[in-house]
Amino acid sequence: MNSWMDKRTGNSRVARASDNQLATGHAENVLKVLSAYPGVLEAAVLFDTRDGFIAFVVPNDDYLDDVLGRKNSESMIINRWQKAVDLTQFVKGTAPYPVGLNTQGWNSAYTGQEIPRNEMREWLQVSADEILRLAPKVLYEIGCGTGMLLMQIAPSCDRYAGVDFSPATLAKLREQLQSVPSLAGKVEVIERRADDFGSLDCNSFDTVVMNSVIFYFPNLAYLSDVLEKAINVVKPGGHVYVGDVLSLHLLPVFASSIELFLGDDELSVAGLREQIRRRVKLQPWLFVSPAFFLSLPHRFSKVSRVEIRPRLGRASNEVTGYRFNAIIHVGHSDESALEVAFEDWTERELSLQDIRTMMRQRTEAFGIMRIRNRRLEKDVNAFERIWPADASLTTAEFKHQCAEYVMSGIHPQDLIELSKEESGFEIQLSWAACRPDGSYDAVFSPVRPSQFQSTRRILWPKPEPADLLCFANAPGQEKYRAQLIESILTHCRQNLPLDLVPRDVTLVDMLPRTSN
Amino acid sequence: MKGKAEIREFVQGLLTNYGDDEPLANGDSLLLSGRLQSIDAVEIIMFLEQTFGIDFAQIGFDKELIDSVDAIDATVQTTMNCKKE
Numbered sequence: 001m002n003s004w005m006d007k008r009t010g011n012s013r014v015a016r017a018s019d020n021q022l023a024t025g026h027a028e029n030v031l032k033v034l035s036a037y038p039g040v041l042e043a044a045v046l047f048d049t050r051d052g053f054i055a056f057v058v059p060n061d062d063y064l065d066d067v068l069g070r071k072n073s074e075s076m077i078i079n080r081w082q083k084a085v086d087l088t089q090f091v092k093g094t095a096p097y098p099v100g101l102n103t104q105g106w107n108s109a110y111t112g113q114e115i116p117r118n119e120m121r122e123w124l125q126v127s128a129d130e131i132l133r134l135a136p137k138v139l140y141e142i143g144c145g146t147g148m149l150l151m152q153i154a155p156s157c158d159r160y161a162g163v164d165f166s167p168a169t170l171a172k173l174r175e176q177l178q179s180v181p182s183l184a185g186k187v188e189v190i191e192r193r194a195d196d197f198g199s200l201d202c203n204s205f206d207t208v209v210m211n212s213v214i215f216y217f218p219n220l221a222y223l224s225d226v227l228e229k230a231i232n233v234v235k236p237g238g239h240v241y242v243g244d245v246l247s248l249h250l251l252p253v254f255a256s257s258i259e260l261f262l263g264d265d266e267l268s269v270a271g272l273r274e275q276i277r278r279r280v281k282l283q284p285w286l287f288v289s290p291a292f293f294l295s296l297p298h299r300f301s302k303v304s305r306v307e308i309r310p311r312l313g314r315a316s317n318e319v320t321g322y323r324f325n326a327i328i329h330v331g332h333s334d335e336s337a338l339e340v341a342f343e344d345w346t347e348r349e350l351s352l353q354d355i356r357t358m359m360r361q362r363t364e365a366f367g368i369m370r371i372r373n374r375r376l377e378k379d380v381n382a383f384e385r386i387w388p389a390d391a392s393l394t395t396a397e398f399k400h401q402c403a404e405y406v407m408s409g410i411h412p413q414d415l416i417e418l419s420k421e422e423s424g425f426e427i428q429l430s431w432a433a434c435r436p437d438g439s440y441d442a443v444f445s446p447v448r449p450s451q452f453q454s455t456r457r458i459l460w461p462k463p464e465p466a467d468l469l470c471f472a473n474a475p476g477q478e479k480y481r482a483q484l485i486e487s488i489l490t491h492c493r494q495n496l497p498l499d500l501v502p503r504d505v506t507l508v509d510m511l512p513r514t515s516n
Numbered sequence: 517m518k519g520k521a522e523i524r525e526f527v528q529g530l531l532t533n534y535g536d537d538e539p540l541a542n543g544d545s546l547l548l549s550g551r552l553q554s555i556d557a558v559e560i561i562m563f564l565e566q567t568f569g570i571d572f573a574q575i576g577f578d579k580e581l582i583d584s585v586d587a588i589d590a591t592v593q594t595t596m597n598c599k600k601e
Contacts, residue, residue: 079562090573112547282534
């Protein structure tokens with residue numbers, strides 16, 4: 001049995017199970033008490049005959065900010081990241097970087113060393129190409145940094161406004177801009193936080209870009225605020241491009257792959273598991289679920305649709321493997337959706353050659369879902385094996401076992417290259433389904449001169465309902481969230497009979513809209 | 517009393533965040549060894565700025581300057597001596 005209540009609308013719904021009518025009645029009481037607490041925005045309860053009530057609560061952000069003091073921590077987190085970015089520009093003894101490719105501070109989470117410049121060059125080209133395909137003319141970039149994207153994209157624009165919170169980085173950018181006089185008239189650089197849009201008018205840009213930026217954001221509420229403002233300044237027909245988003249669903253695999261790389265060979269598997277849990281818990285970056293972006297059309301009438309794309313590129317590193325791009329389409333669209341039947345890759349484990357044959361034989365659009373992601377396959381395999389593994393194994397022994405794994409997945413970049421070889425089809429990839437194994441979906445559509453398939457809406461496989469509960473991690477907020485949970489439980493203890501007090505309170509970002 | 521003891525206490529606090537209760541010698545590497553993460557470098561920098569008034573924009577940044585309690589203390593001493601001169 002489950003019940004939920006939305007405090008904003010006052011709606012409550014209780015799903016009744018025939019064998020626990022009594023619990024259903026009690027659930028309404030529990031919900032009423034939970035919802036009366038000012039720190040609760042929305043609540044749901046589950047009843048289990050063994051454990052009693054378990055509560056799911058969407059926290060009230062204002063309460064976290066103003067009553068529990070999270071707002072102060074938000075400023076501290078932003079200041080800390082600003083300092084971190086500033087510091088990258090003060091590093092002693094580094095050789096000068098080429099104009100437009102200052103990758104200072106882009107260090108691997110595995111080695112601590114700078115990500116190789118050729119890999120960063122590919123990363124930059126992939127991002128710039130994707131943004132240029134949106135045909136921006138009047139662009140606002142949040143977090144322009146040392147101008148890597150700006151130098152690539154501004155020449156095609158009529159006006160380019162770049163903002164960043166790091167004065168040291170902007171100083172470097174201004175220096176570099178002096179060497180490109182052709183940009184002087186159209187580029188403006190401003191020191192400003194992401195949530196500060198100054199006095200920009202509604203619909204004043206056709207594109208807002210936030211690339212490799214939102215992981216510095218302190219929490220989901222801040223991200224929502226920035227996105228709302230960004231959507232407001234984009235005119236209908238334009239886009240908000242949010243690039244290089246760290247994927248919440250892949251956070252555990254990412255943490256596990258780092259710990260396996262860094263871990264002492266003599267450490268036991270039990271110890272390794274503990275290190276992974278700790279890395280997930282103490283992660284300072286904001287990891288966001290694609291599901292959050294997919295919810296935007298429901299929240300903002302100005303948003304028509306959102307595409308979630310895995311990052312392209314051949315390099316095997318964290319910036320390609322664990323991040324995605326969200327492309328938010330602004331303005332009403334009357335385009336019809338491209339309806340495609342999806343074949344499940346896991347049923348036949350199609351090879352690249354199988355797919356090539358399909359492209360040659362078919363004339364209509366087709367889709368393949370759950371394609372195992374070769375780029376992450378080894379990391380996912382190790383992550384899945386670590387939990388059932390013998391806890392007394394050493395890390396070295398465990399790694400040895402993992403090394404026997406034979407890969408069968410398809411690298412996303414291989415599919416993109418296939419589309420170049422098989423010129424009759426265009427390929428689009430999606431991570432909208434939010435699967436924690438990093439598998440992806442692909443649509444193959446025949447190229448017809450009269451159609452622009454790349455701009456058409458596709459009905460991609462959707463996330464599972466459970467994936468909609470949490471939209472982001474909460475870096476540095478553990479204290480506030482624990483305080484909130486404790487105060488909710490205290491409130492319940494004061495207002496409910498002991499046997500109705502929820503056994504556990506879980507904070508979530510959204511509750512399901514239906515009783516199912 | 518501002519000094520090595522205070523630096524050590526601060527570093528110990530950062531290690532505790534990771535559940536790291538291994539013994540800490542003043543010469544032990546913190547960042548280059550991976551015992552602390554790069555975001556912790558920022559915590560150390562902010563601590564040094566606030567407690568000792570050190571400005572890394574002036575002296576330049578290098579992880580080795582803050583890689584151990586001894587290294588941090590030496591950075592503080594050197595910077596303070598330069599200020600006096």
